[in-house]
Amino acid sequence: MQVYLDNSATTRLDERVFEKMKPYLTEKYGNASSIHFMGEENSLTLLKAKEQIGRILNCDHSNLIFTSGATESNNMVLKGVMRSNKDPEPSSGGGNHILVSAIEHPSILETAKQLKEEGFDVEYIPVDSSGVVDLTQIKKMVRPETLLISVMAVNNEIGTIQPVETIGAFARKKGILFHTDAVQAVPYKTIDIRGWNADFLSLSAHKFNGPKGVGLAYINRRVKIRPFMAGGGQEYGLRSGTHNLPGIVGMAEALRLAYEEQDEIVKKVSELSAYFWKRIQEEIEDVQLNGDLKNRNPNNLNIMFRRIEGEAILMDLSTKGICVSTGSACSSNKLQASNILKAIGLKDNDLNSNIRFTLGKFNTKEEIDYTVGALKETVARLRSFTPLK
């Protein structure tokens, strides 16, 4: 049996999305920037996709920029905003201070590191032991020169839902720009760009059963941003490069399906993960759920299996056909344990014993039953020879 429980890494493309994309790979291959009829037809398709996405995300569709994915969007927003509004004239509203949460994805944290190297004042917002950003911390950290706050909507490792509504409202009141990386939100949390007072937002289609290699950045276009890709001037000059029309059409359809079927997906995934966690707790000793139990995406179970190492658990499960992920040091190129697990205060010995299971709409109860059986064997085997007491 093959069981895919790594849906926060990527998801399977929905067949219905694939069907929508196909014509744009074969017959309708015109460049959306061309002015002949093939181009014109595709530029209308592009506009329709933006309008549709704009309605779903509750935003002005003319502020939507198509990118290759959230990594690009995050880079574009953080670097674009900071570099283009640095050392401003007095009272211009610029600054050089940026706040990012300590539990962001590497595409934010590494970008922030680069900005720091360029001389920007970068600070990290801590989280509490449940893995949630605390607004009172942000209130203490903001300064007159704070230009941008970036806090993700849902954490990718422990699934904790962040209070983006209150952070956005606070930032707007203070005149600080607010960005949120919302890649893990769809379809579990409704995205409301106007309601969240977000100036910027990032998405990747492949996280919600859409195609890889396409995403978007919502950009408040009243904010000055110098593009870092020079070229044909697509996307209001903010993102040059021929439009990935099959990808864009696929993303629009995947997003539509995700929210049209939201109730159904949330119900199914919540029930499956609750069942999964209940069985693990009942049938495997010395386990712990990392991150807030209630305030989390229903698809995420980040679980500590004490006294055994995460990469070994992952590899053992992998030989049984089960795909999961881990934040253990051994699994990373840098041999460093997960920043997020450190940020929520896990002790040294516990940092490397965690597995992230992320469910999706295609998972079944049979798959969960099979996984519990396999997991029991794996954990028992590895615990049979651990030196840890």
Added chain:
Amino acid sequence: MALHYSKKVMEHFLHPRNIGEIKDHDGFAEVGNPVCGDQLGFYIKVKDGKLEDVKFLSFGCASNIATASILTEEVKGMSVEEAKKFDWNKVVKDLGGLPTQKVHCSILAVEGLKKAIEDYEKSKK
């Protein structure tokens, strides 16, 4: 990040040799990698200057388990003096290679064995 473990590594990971404790051991050592947090416990039993038995316990990744496993297989029956000169490169070679970021596992395993031998030699004096 894909690891691309060799078949041999996976085979030793899934079926580790000489795993467990030796209750009446002649030497024991526990080593840990401060970087990645892996830990190994090595037990040796010595008879007539030879490693009659070698066993280990592991809190570590697939490569940590596999390197210790193949090492115990290779040194079992070896004279203590020979075992002290054992080169970790041989472990990497005999496993059909290790991913670059995992080479340190083999160094840790050999260090564990050598410390268990030191423990034996100290207790002998």
